[in-house]
Amino acid sequence: MISRRHFLSSALSLTAGLFFSIPRPSRGKNFPQVFFAQIKYRGGDWDPNPRFAEAMIDELELRTSIDGLKERRVVTLSDPDLFFCPFVYMAGKYEFEPFTSGEREAFRRFLIFGGFLFAEDTLGAKGFGFDQSFRREMKEILPEYEMKRLLPDHSVYRSFYLMEGIGGRQKVTPFFEGITIDHWTPVIYSQNDLSGAWARDKFGKWINECVPGGESQRSSAFKAGINLIVYSLTSDYKKDLIHHPFIRRRQNL
Amino acid sequence: MSSGQIAIAPVIPFWLILLLLLLGLGLILHQYLLIRKRVGGSKALMISLLRLGVLSLLVSFFLNPAFLERRKHTIRPPLAVLVDSSQSMGLTGNDGTGSRLDQARSVLLQEKSALLKALSEKFEVRLFAFGESLRPIEAGDLPALKGYGRRGDLTDSLKKLSGKSSIAILLSDGNVKWEGSASTHLPVFSLAAGDSEGYRDLLIKAVKAPLLAFRGREVVIDVTVKAYGYAGLTLPVILKDGSNLLTAKNVRLHGNHAEVTVPLSFTPEKIGSPHLSVSIPSQYGESLTSNNGVNLSLKVIKDKIRVLMISGSPSLSYRLMRTAFKNDPSVDLLSFVILRTPSDVMNVPLQEQSLIPFPVETLFSKELKDFDLLIFDNFPYNLYLQQSYIENLKGFVKEGGGFAVIGGPFFSREGGYEADGLGEILPVRFTGKEAYQRDFSSGVKLSRAGMVHPITCLSPDEGDNAGLWKEMAPLDGINLLEVRRSGTVLLESNDGTSRPILTVGDYGKGRVLTLSTDFSWKWYMGMVARGRSNVPYLLLMERMVRWLTRDPSLDPIQIILPQNAGSAGRESEVRIKIRDEGSSFDLKNKVSLQVFNPEGMKIESQLKPASRSGEFTASFWPEKGGAYRIRVDSPAGHQEESLVIPVPGEDLDGAPDPDRLRTASLSTGGKFLSTGSDLLREVEAYAAGRRENHFTEERSLILWGRPYSFAFILLLLTGEWYLRRKWGLR
Numbered sequence: 007m008i009s010r011r012h013f014l015s016s017a018l019s020l021t022a023g024l025f026f027s028i029p030r031p032s033r034g035k036n037f038p039q040v041f042f043a044q045i046k047y048r049g050g051d052w053d054p055n056p057r058f059a060e061a062m063i064d065e066l067e068l069r070t071s072i073d074g075l076k077e078r079r080v081v082t083l084s085d086p087d088l089f090f091c092p093f094v095y096m097a098g099k100y101e102f103e104p105f106t107s108g109e110r111e112a113f114r115r116f117l118i119f120g121g122f123l124f125a126e127d128t129l130g131a132k133g134f135g136f137d138q139s140f141r142r143e144m145k146e147i148l149p150e151y152e153m154k155r156l157l158p159d160h161s162v163y164r165s166f167y168l169m170e171g172i173g174g175r176q177k178v179t180p181f182f183e184g185i186t187i188d189h190w191t192p193v194i195y196s197q198n199d200l201s202g203a204w205a206r207d208k209f210g211k212w213i214n215e216c217v218p219g220g221e222s223q224r225s226s227a228f229k230a231g232i233n234l235i236v237y238s239l240t241s242d243y244k245k246d247l248i249h250h251p252f253i254r255r256r257q258n259l
Numbered sequence: 260m261s262s263g264q265i266a267i268a269p270v271i272p273f274w275l276i277l278l279l280l281l282l283g284l285g286l287i288l289h290q291y292l293l294i295r296k297r298v299g300g301s302k303a304l305m306i307s308l309l310r311l312g313v314l315s316l317l318v319s320f321f322l323n324p325a326f327l328e329r330r331k332h333t334i335r336p337p338l339a340v341l342v343d344s345s346q347s348m349g350l351t352g353n354d355g356t357g358s359r360l361d362q363a364r365s366v367l368l369q370e371k372s373a374l375l376k377a378l379s380e381k382f383e384v385r386l387f388a389f390g391e392s393l394r395p396i397e398a399g400d401l402p403a404l405k406g407y408g409r410r411g412d413l414t415d416s417l418k419k420l421s422g423k424s425s426i427a428i429l430l431s432d433g434n435v436k437w438e439g440s441a442s443t444h445l446p447v448f449s450l451a452a453g454d455s456e457g458y459r460d461l462l463i464k465a466v467k468a469p470l471l472a473f474r475g476r477e478v479v480i481d482v483t484v485k486a487y488g489y490a491g492l493t494l495p496v497i498l499k500d501g502s503n504l505l506t507a508k509n510v511r512l513h514g515n516h517a518e519v520t521v522p523l524s525f526t527p528e529k530i531g532s533p534h535l536s537v538s539i540p541s542q543y544g545e546s547l548t549s550n551n552g553v554n555l556s557l558k559v560i561k562d563k564i565r566v567l568m569i570s571g572s573p574s575l576s577y578r579l580m581r582t583a584f585k586n587d588p589s590v591d592l593l594s595f596v597i598l599r600t601p602s603d604v605m606n607v608p609l610q611e612q613s614l615i616p617f618p619v620e621t622l623f624s625k626e627l628k629d630f631d632l633l634i635f636d637n638f639p640y641n642l643y644l645q646q647s648y649i650e651n652l653k654g655f656v657k658e659g660g661g662f663a664v665i666g667g668p669f670f671s672r673e674g675g676y677e678a679d680g681l682g683e684i685l686p687v688r689f690t691g692k693e694a695y696q697r698d699f700s701s702g703v704k705l706s707r708a709g710m711v712h713p714i715t716c717l718s719p720d721e722g723d724n725a726g727l728w729k730e731m732a733p734l735d736g737i738n739l740l741e742v743r744r745s746g747t748v749l750l751e752s753n754d755g756t757s758r759p760i761l762t763v764g765d766y767g768k769g770r771v772l773t774l775s776t777d778f779s780w781k782w783y784m785g786m787v788a789r790g791r792s793n794v795p796y797l798l799l800m801e802r803m804v805r806w807l808t809r810d811p812s813l814d815p816i817q818i819i820l821p822q823n824a825g826s827a828g829r830e831s832e833v834r835i836k837i838r839d840e841g842s843s844f845d846l847k848n849k850v851s852l853q854v855f856n857p858e859g860m861k862i863e864s865q866l867k868p869a870s871r872s873g874e875f876t877a878s879f880w881p882e883k884g885g886a887y888r889i890r891v892d893s894p895a896g897h898q899e900e901s902l903v904i905p906v907p908g909e910d911l912d913g914a915p916d917p918d919r920l921r922t923a924s925l926s927t928g929g930k931f932l933s934t935g936s937d938l939l940r941e942v943e944a945y946a947a948g949r950r951e952n953h954f955t956e957e958r959s960l961i962l963w964g965r966p967y968s969f970a971f972i973l974l975l976l977t978g979e980w981y982l983r984r985k986w987g988l989r
Contacts, residue, residue: 039574039777068604071572071597089788090732090781092575119787120579164613166598190582229607239573240596241581244613248593252615 173226174198349406637667686746686764732785857885
């Protein structure tokens with residue numbers, strides 16, 4: 007049976023007259039470069055959108071050269087495997103218990119030395135619940151760094167798509183926040199519930215409505231998700247000089 | 260002048276001596292009275308007098324009498340005569356016929372004053388040849404003295420003479436090192452040699468050039484030209500590499516004593532050690548032409564290692580390698596990541612994407628030569644590179660470029676890489692069965708070559724290094740490869756199959772490397788997870804880049820030139836370090852040295868093993884100045900360096916400098932004088948004004964210790980005994 011991915015791929019290639027003129031490399035699905043590793047913590051609700059990963063990885067493989075693993079992995083902060091997860095995801099709605107000092111130390115080491123965390127408050131309540139707890143933990147873990155709004159020229163907004171907004175199930179903030187260490191932002195945070203917009207049920211239907219923007223807001227959420235993953239694997243690659251004229255030209259189109 | 264006196268120093272208390280004397284006198288008197296009855300008064304008196312004489316002498320010995328003689332001596336003040344024997348003293352003197360040294364000789368030996376003879380009458384004269392060192396000589400050595408070597412250090416020489424001489428006379432042209440003050444109290448009376456007004460010369464006084472230059476970056480060499488007696492002349496300053504003209508600039512000389520600095524710039528195109536020289540053409544009437552040219556020592560290296568990395572897909576491997584390269588200030592990275600392939604969906608307008616076209620044609624047909632290293636990171640090159648690009652890539656490596664392939668599923672290819680020719684570059688080939696294996700989970704171990712290879716030798720201690728690699732996190736996927744004959748495996752899997760993981764090799768002048776995994780990032784994060792440093796991974800990446808680009812710091816052979824290049828006619832030594840990269844060869848017998856003179860002729864040289872393993876000392880005797888090429892061959896490869904020996908006189912400023920003599924003399928309390936007779940008069944006047952030095956010699960003659968004292972006592976006793984016998988006494 008032909009998969010959705012292969013159907014779309016063949017159709018687009020035919021339309022463009024490029025039918026396998028440059029064939030896609032035989033990259034195996036068995037060799038993912040990325041997967042979601044979701045942090046399970048104590049208290050609150052660590053898993054508000056259990057079915058987000060498959061849809062996002064589907065879109066990622068469809069649109070980019072990256073192979074992903076659809077099954078998300080669940081890790082705790084005391085799990086040594088945390089360090090071998092290329093994309094660590096953390097979400098929640100409610101206040102959660104403080105991390106232990108050992109967990110904080112491990113998490114700090116992970117983030118300082120090259121790890122990546124995308125965290126989101128799916129409730130979207132500033133200063134309450136998950137938002138309050140997450141900011142508290144980040145202050146404990148990386149006290150010398152501050153969570154700040156990521157400005158429009160940050161690589162995460164241009165790692166794959168040139169983004170102006172970040173979409174999501176809800177529209178709390180039109181930008182990401184993050185903690186930047188030198189030129190790398192190991193922590194990116196949103197309150198727009200991107201994973202809520204990505205989540206599909208087993209029949210392929212969207213689980214949540216995106217309000218107030220509807221499907222365009224969902225589309226932006228997927229773009230944001232892809233940009234986040236590409237950023238986690240390429241860092242500030244798009245800041246290289248060679249990209250500047252192209253990006254500027256396209257932004258002026 | 261001498262005087263004498265008798266001194267006593269009793270060996271026993273004086274009263275005891277007196278007591279003994281009185282006892283002796285009493286005994287003699289008693290004996291006198293006894294024998295007078297038997298032989299009569301006159302005979303008894305004679306015997307008693309003899310006895311009294313013996314008694315007096317014996318008792319006087321207890322007084323320890325000695326004769327003291329004092330002689331007064333007057334000392335002539337020590338005077339050091341320093342005859343400048345440096346190279347500039349060989350140049351023409353005042354009259355234009357003899358040298359400046361002849362002029363000095365004449366003052367000392369031949370002129371009316373015959374200075375040396377006159378001085379010797381009133382001073383204790385010590386003669387020194389004053390050049391690179393201070394050397395005592397005799398007056399008879401003066402005629403054979405020649406101007407040779409660098410100028411002498413007057414400050415240092417005065418320190419050496421301090422305390423040994425009270426006055427110094429210096430005969431020099433003023434080309435001496437003088438620090439402006441002397442810490443000694445030794446007055447210097449100087450007499451100038453040479454004609455400072457009529458001296459004509461052009462010279463390169465100074466060349467300010469960096470020791471290191473970067474390929475492709477402009478180098479500026481500041482050349483200072485000094486001229487005596489060529490006012491108004493315009494002449495070119497020429498910079499050459501061997502016989503090739505690099506650049507030239509005209510300078511105009513204003514005034515008779517002119518000094519002009521001119522910047523000469525050029526851009527080195529090749530790495531290595533070019534044979535640079537700066538020169539100015541000789542002019543009519545120049546006193547010296549050897550100082551019209553200077554050889555330069557310059558090493559051209561890469562400014563930055565230019566790396567082109569192409570990744571088949573975004574990955575953590577790419578990000579961490581990129582981070583490592585970006586953190587290395589010597590690496591200039593240009594990277595491309597294939598973010599989407601033509602078969603991926605492009606569901607938004609172009610202006611909403613940040614993707615740029617992969618400039619494959621520009622890179623592989625035009626700009627490849629501008630890079631030092633090309634890295635394919637899990638890159639399916641066959642989908643993007645035409646055969647002509649692959650040929651260009653082969654040519655790039657053949658000509659000295661570095662090429663690294665980082666593995667991964669995209670690198671795998673059924674049938675291998677033999678068809679398009681890329682396979683012949685690589686040090687590995689596919690096994691032909693399965694190309695890539697996931698969920699492999701095997702650690703790595705060092706091969707024998709890997710234990711000492713600069714890429715994998717991350718710790719100087721062999722045990723620590725092996726332990727470090729043992730601790731590295733297991734890899735989750737590898738390309739299944741076999742090593743070619745040309746390849747050297749540095750790391751292999753430790754799962755029992757010993758698959759090559761990190762393999763290196765050569766292709767043409769270039770170096771190649773294959774890291775057959777896309778999970779090397781686990782080595783980084785694995786160390787971080789253990790609470791260890793991420794430095795080993797960063798070091799591995801740095802070493803890979805440096806080895807592939809033949810960075811001199813990782814060359815198996817290093818020729819270490821001496822800081823001071825030495826001089827013609829003296830033995831020059833260079834150190835050689837050879838690192839054994841795992842080949843089982845006996846270094847001692849397989850290292851050879853060749854030294855070529857500036858004309859390219861091989862000259863005699865010696866190579867001796869040093870105390871440390873893999874280190875040697877090479878020595879040779881340069882007969883003249885110029886660039887000497889040193890070549891070392893070993894099983895690890897070969898290396899060449901050039902040692903520039905200065906041409907004698909190339910840095911000589913031979914102009915007489917009477918002002919320096921004047922300054923030196925005045926600052927030491929001496930005088931600067933124009934003729935030998937003035938000099939003698941001034942020195943005598945100076946000496947007369949100083950307190951006369953003399954000493955008294957005192958000699959002590961112990962009288963009782965003399966043999967004649969005992970002989971005299973014996974004579975008296977014999978006389979007494981004879982008279983007693985004669986006169987019938989017992």
